[in-house]
Amino acid sequence: MLIPLEAKLALKQEVGSSNVQTDELALLLNSYDCSLSRGKPDLVITVERTEQVAAIVKILYKFHIPFVARSAATNHAGSCSAPSGGAILNLAPLNHIIEIDTKNQCAWVEPGVITEQLQHDLRPLGFFYAPDPASSKACTIGGNMAQNASGARCLKYGGTLDHILAAEVVLPNGETLLLERKTTGPDWIGVLTGSEGTLGIVTRIKVKILPLPVTVKTYLITFPSLESCVQAVSDLVARGVIARCMEAMDQLTARAIESFARAGYPIDAQAVLLLELDNAPELLGQEEKILQAVCRANQAQQFIPANNEEERARLWRGRRAAYAVMARLAPNVLVCDGTVPRSQLPRTLLQVREILHRHQVKASLLFHAGDGNFHPQIIFDERDTVRTNQVRQAVHGILQSCIEQGGTISGEHGIGLEKRDRMIYLYSRATLDLFARIKRAFDPEGLANPLKIIPPDYLKTAGTTAPLTGELLQLSEQIKKAQQERRSVVVTGRNLVFQTTKPALSTLGLNRIIHIDLTNYMVMAQAGVPLHTLVQTLRSHGVYSVLPDLPGTLGGAFSSGCFPGFYAHVTGIRALLADGSSVRYGGKLTKNAAGYNLIRLFAGAQGTLGMVTELTFKIYALPCTVLSPLPAQPLVKSPLWNAVKREVDPYNVFAWPQEETR
Amino acid sequence: MTSPKTDTSMHQLHQIHTAMGERNLYDSVSYCNRCGMCAPVCPIYQILPRETTSPRGRNQLLRLWLEQKIKPSLADKTLLALLESCTLCGRCKQMCAGDIPTAEHVLEMRRMLRLSVLPSFLQSFLQLRGSHPFLFSLVARLGIFLRKVHLIQIMRTLRITRLSAFKWLARLDDLLPEQVVPLERKFFPVVKQAARFAVTPPACIYLPSLEAEWILPQLARDTYKLLPQPVLVWRHTASGLFEYVYGDLARSRRLLCRLIERHERTENGKLPLVTDSIDVYLFLTRAGQVLSGQPAWEERARRFAAQIRFVTDYLPATEKVPSRQRVQLECGALFERQGKPFTQARQILSTLFGKNFVQCSYTDTDIPAFGYGFTLHNRAAEIDFKTVAKIARTKTKSVFTLSGLAALEMNRLLKQFYPAAEAKHIVHAKR
CATH class of the missing domain: 3.30.43.10 (Uridine Diphospho-n-acetylenolpyruvylglucosamine Reductase, domain 2)
Structure with missing residues (x-):
């Protein structure tokens, strides 16, 4: 132009x-x-x-x-x-660490600060920044936020999304906003994280920092099959041990690494797991015993603990060399990124190997065993266009396989241009349309990083959602009717927080706990499930969540803004929009970096942007700290909230609850 | 594979030797996967963080050039900035998973463009060492004499050195110690060599660097004493490194061939050839690459390269030095940051100084303007300051270097910004 x-x-x-x-x-x-x-x-x-x-x-x-x-x-x-x-x-020159506040465990940084530089500066102070993308020596905090990068420590500590406390954002019209997690309404920082710069430019970021763990122990464990490796990881989680890292690889990869890095990786095992525990010394001993028992139960072949720092460095040298091994074999390495529910990992990995073989493509296969995120590293020469096309087809096949297994096409790399065309297979037209509306709300002129994430022709190419049935269909019809008649309704559950007498759209009919998944440690439940029922049912299955046994519903706990600590535990959502369409985002996935984060959009939105119908969230094998509800906050409409509301619900079908009660 | 579109007519180097084998220039640069791991460690990118001053940018420039997607010209300011700003330090190669020799790519582009980065007088003078050693010696002694009679000081007072044509003179003056004393002719037992070697054959050959011969005689003396005796000393012998870095590859090849022939004539080419300069070491170990495409020489060059040694091969480090002072290793070198001499140097300092040997972060800079990286005029000060800040921050007292030139440059900076520390060649580590 x-x-x-x-x-x-x-x-x-x-x-x-x-x-x-x-x-x-x-x-x-x-x-x-x-x-x-x-x-x-x-x-x-x-x-x-x-x-x-x-x-x-x-x-x-x-x-x-x-x-x-x-x-x-x-x-x-x-x-x-x-x-x-x-x-x-x-933005690379914006590379200053503005402030490190160890008392309040946070740091203000500019977006161009290299992730490793922050770690380097925090280390002498006894702190660390939890997200650790593999490229941390080169990538920046701003880039991590744009892509919602995470890394090996994600299962225990969460991704970048969970470590941003506040951000100063320049919107596409040049307006500057300071977004903080304390304010009521949707979690805008959550929406911005992973938006790949399509909603604005972040100029200052406040990140959470954590005290360095007292003791860290590293183990190399081998298994006779990928299944037994993943089962061991699931069993470990089931026993309440969340490892700091669980990096795994298949036999082909372990052999390639060993021949290059000589890190002592056994080459006869089908799966190699590099696992790291961090905790206080006395608890670490207990965790190690559990780990040994779990490994024995899953036919682990070798259990090699690193006895000193040198051995630990050697074990990690192998894992870190994985990229270099491939980079030296061919001019190009395409690091693919897909995520499936952990239970689906063995099947997906076998499919991936079959796809790679079918397309005659060479690749190593590494995966974060704890969170179902895997990275085939495909080698090729981009100067050879025929070969490059084969690689593209193989990547498409792998991503399609992820979608079929209930996974997502990006766990931590983002969508950008590379995977944009795959979005129509992952999301329905309604969901993609919601993404487009969010983009329009932030950027009506379409200037910020255009043509990314959302396929331009999604209205023609994307599929429709499966037809709704039962209670959901009735609710959808009611919403459609309300929109046609240009009247407003208020979404309610137990009607505890914002007590309304206006026409209500009750979630109480949506009261099924759909599935308690004891492999992935996730529960899928409808929004109208009372918290008491939920907690008791989970307890009867020997599992726990962070939600308390209080009056109210699951949807209320999520939407009212009284449990902001709960958002990080939610991994999937279904909701009905103002036109009666149903949207879905996430699932039994620990990581998802495909599209705008709808969980954070609907969280705390008090039903003003849509009606949350179903949530998938994490559960734990051991009792965990239960959240205490915050007092109901007065609803403060922000310009951003208004803008998104105008785009998502132009006829104000989902009324602002407090206006209705006034 | 090579794309049919590539332009190879201007290549001067036929093959680049990498850890993964020999590659032609196009293949070599094609291994850059654009991962960007090289950028944060580049001293220039650290002060000018943009793609047009990054190692990745330099590799992509070469690729665009070879694929004929751009027409390179010396009038292109961005291109000039990319090529001139590279200090050839090789930190990018150290970080690169694909082991891309970016410094070699930059040198090749400079050659293809006939880009001269040194002031012309300085270039002509230093070239004399290879072509006319006697004349070089004469001019050098004249220069030393003129400096002794304060001519340069007078020029500085009259502000003549502020003129762009003479700026380098002031910088050179800063670099040199107060009294420049060339290595005395009689130090090595030259006269008696023939008689001695008739009884005992020489154990190795010592090739003193330019700085050891002309500026730091103690470096030559200490290296000599370190080596297994008897030592055959080749004085006033140019390796071809200067010509390799500053553009004239044909001349560099001639000098290198002369050196190889001389080595082959001496004890059938079986003697190890030792140098005190990491830059010379790294150049000579690349002899095969420099002479690639010349069938008569390739094999001989490889045999020769296998006999090259660095002083760390002979530096004993068995006991701890009773010192509480902190020390650091300054890895400033051409092309490379890793390999045997660097590992050995770290081990030696670690054994000698134990916990007082300060390890640095991967983003800490060294002085890129050291030695043959003498290319960056306008930004050198910022990098210099960062380097000294690293030394001051860790309260280091001694900085050990792998070449005399690096020690000179470092001492110049330390004198200016942090006089509490001093730089020494690693040969002096036990003194």
Whole structure:
């Protein structure tokens, strides 16, 4: 696209002429990331101070120039290229750690801070930042937030989403907002995390930091099959031991690593598990005994503990060398990313091997055994177009296999351009349309990182949701009717928090606990299930959740905003929208980085954006700390909430509860 | 595989030797998977974080060039910035999973563009060492004399050194110790060599570096004493490294061939050839690469490269030095940051100083302007400051280097910013 001279002059005035590059070479060098996608921008703006971002975005908005935020550009999804031209905002110079507050266990950082740099600065203070993407020595906190990156420690500590406490965001119109987790309403930070820069640009981030664990112990365990390896992991979780890392690989990968890194990996086992426990020394001893018992029960062949720091480093050297092993065999390594429920891992991995074999593609196969996230690392030469197409087909096959197993097409890498076309197989037209509406609410002009995540032709290509039945169908019909008649309803459960007398859409009919999954440690329940029933039923199965035994329903606990601590435990959601359509997001998945996070959108939204009908959330083998309800907060409408509401529910079918009660 | 579209007509190096075998330039650069792990460790990217000053950008530039997607020109400022800013330190290679030799790629691009990064007088003068050693010696002695009679000081007072043509002179003046004393001719038992070797054949050959011969005689003396006697010393012998780095590959090859021939003539090429400069060591171990495409020389070059040794091979480190002072290893070198000499140096310092040997973070910089990375004029100060800050932060007292040139450069900085510490060649670690 042609950039108006006036816009260039204004930008040069704002950031200095040396920070605005328009020459061909600079543009070509900003057209790639670690994926196969390319997109050449029309200008590259280097941002040296956070305050400049808002001013730059205002200029770009004024001249209707699309823009893409970029810092280290290490992502595998094609999220930071500019396929429709426009401007690249190079945020890499925003690499200052502004403040580390050990008392309140948080740190303020700029988006260009390299993740490992933060760890390096925290270590002498006795703290660490939990998310640990494999590229942590190069990737940035801003990039981690954009992709919702996580890493090996995700099962125990959660992903980037769980470690962002506040963020300063420049919206696509240049307006600056400070978003905090304390405010009422939807969890906007949750929505922004993983949005790949399509909703705005983050300029300052407040992250959670944690005290370094007292003791860490590392073990290398081998199994006769992938199934026994995954079963051992499930059994360990069932016994209440959540390991810090559970990195696994199949035999082919272990052999390749061993021949390269000589890390002492047994080469005769079908599956190798590198497991790490961290806890206080006395508890670690107990956990180790449980681990040994679980391994024995699952026919583990070898159990090799690292007895000192040197041995630990050697074991990790093997795992860390996995990428290098592949990178030296061929010019290109495509790190694929898929996630399935943990119980489906063995079957999916066998399918993946079969797909790779069918397409005559070489790959190593690594997986985070605890959270069902796996990474085939496919080697090829992108100069060979025939081979590259085979690789693409193999990747599509793998992602399709994930979808069929109830998984997702991205656990931590994001969608970008690379997987955008696969989104129609993962989500229904209604869900993709909801994503598009969220995007429009934040960015009506479509300027922020355009053409990413949502397939442009989804209205034609995406499928419809399975037809609704029973109570859900009735509720959907009621909502449709309300919209046709232009009247509002209030979604209620036990009607405890916002007591309304207005026409209510009750969830009480949705009172089934659909499935208690003791392999993945997830429960799937409808929104109208009373908390008391839920807690008692779980207890009768010998499992526990963080929800208390109080009056009220599951949907109420999730939507009212009284249990913000619960959001991190929710992994899947179904909801009815204002047009009566049903949307689904997530499932029995620990990780999901495909699309905008609808769980966080509906969480605390008090039924104003849709009616939550079903939730999937984590349960535990041992009693865990039960959440205490916060007092009902007065509803404060924010401009962002209003904007999303206008797009998602233009006829105000789902009324603001407090307005109705007034 | 090679794409039919690639332009190989301008290549000067035929093969690049990597840890994974020999590759042509296009294959070598194609192994860059664009993962970006190289960027945070690049000293230039650390101060100018943008793609147009990153190692990944340099590799992608070469690829675009070879695929004829751009037409390179010296008038292109972005291209010049990419090529001139590289300090050839090889930190990017150390981080790269694919072991991409980015510094070699940059050198090749500079050669293809005939890009000169040194002031022309300095370049001509230093080239004399290989082509006309006697003349070089004469000019060098004249220079030392003129400095002794304060000519450079006078030029500084008159602000002549602020003129762009003479800026390098002031920098060189800063680099050199107060009194420059070349290695005395009589130190090595040259005259008696023939007689001695008739009885006992030499155990090794010592090839003193330029700095050991002209600026740091103690380095040459200490290295000599370290080596198994009797030592055959090859004085005033240019390796071809200077020409390799600063553009004239043909001349570099001629000098290297001359060295190989001389080595083969001496005890049938069986003697280890020892150098005190990591840069020279890394260059000579690449002899096969430098002479690739020349069938008569390739095999001989490989045999020669197998005989190259670095001083750390002979440095005994069996007992701990009773010192409480903290020490660091400055890895500033051309092309590489890993390999035998680096591991040996770390082990030696670890044995000698135990816990007082300070390990650095992967993003800590070294001085890229060391030695042959003398290319970055306008940004050197920022990197210098970061390097010294690292030393001051860890309260290090001694910084050990792997070349005399690095020690000189480091001492210049320490004198300016952190006089509490001093830099020494690793040969002096036990002193």
